[in-house]
Amino acid sequence: MELDWHTLSTFGSYSAAALLCILGFVLSCLSLSGTWLVLTATGLVxxxxxxxxxxxxxLILFIVLCIGVEVLEAFAGAWGVQKRGGSKATGWAAVGGGFLGMILGGFIPLPILGNLMGMFAGSFGLAFLVEHNRIKKANHAAHVATGAVLARLGVIFLKVGITIFMTLFLAFGIALTTK
Structure with missing residues (x-):
């Protein structure tokens, strides 16, 4: 059996797309933008x-999903904080603390889990500090900071779910249309 250029090219694009989709899933678990990697994989295919x-x-559907996830993420932390009575500054502190915590969590020797633990701790910690500094009530500050963590958790589930949906849509679409 002789392989031609088209067969090798197709196999290569499928392999690269699969790798991008797997990496997209991992990034989504870390609350990063893995959906964009699945979009890239879709463009390649x-x-x-x-x-x-x-x-x-x-491609248009996936672009809309990627943008929608990013917009929801931008507002989720602030929404989680404000829904529980926190300030806008506390919402931004939760976002910044989560990002910083995710980076520092990489030093915890548990792949992916260390980053997640750091992200949650950073989001909670910085939101708590800002809110406590604002109102001087630890119980309320903890309540507000918990809202930030729950919102972050919700965004992770959303990102992972959308990433899985996009990957399965691509995979089944390829399988059903391959001759």
């Missing part, structure tokens, strides 16, 4: 299979 699946409709 679309280029190699043009004009077949995935076409412009799939």
């Amino acid at each position: 679309a280029w190699s299979r043009w004009p077949g699946f995935p076409g412009p409709g799939t």
Whole structure:
């Protein structure tokens, strides 16, 4: 059996797309933008299979999902804090603390879990400090900071769910349209 250039090219694009989708899933678990990697994988497959699946409709749908997730994430931390009576400054502190905690959590020798633990701790800690400094009540500050952590957790579930949906949509679409 002789392999031609098209077969090798298709196999290479599928392999790269699979790797991007797996990496996208891992990044989404860390509350990073893994959906964009799945979009990149979809673009790669679309280029190699043009004009077949995935076409412009799939690419547009995935772009809308990626942007939607980013918009929701931008407001989630602040929403979680403000829903529990915290200030806008506390909301931004939760976002910044989560990012810083995620980076520092990388030093915890538990892959992925260390980053998540750091993110939650940083988000809670900085939100707590800012809110406690504002109102001088530890119970209320803890209540508000917990809202930040719950919002972050919700965003992670959303990102992971959207990433899995996009990956499965791509995989099943390829499987169903391959001759």
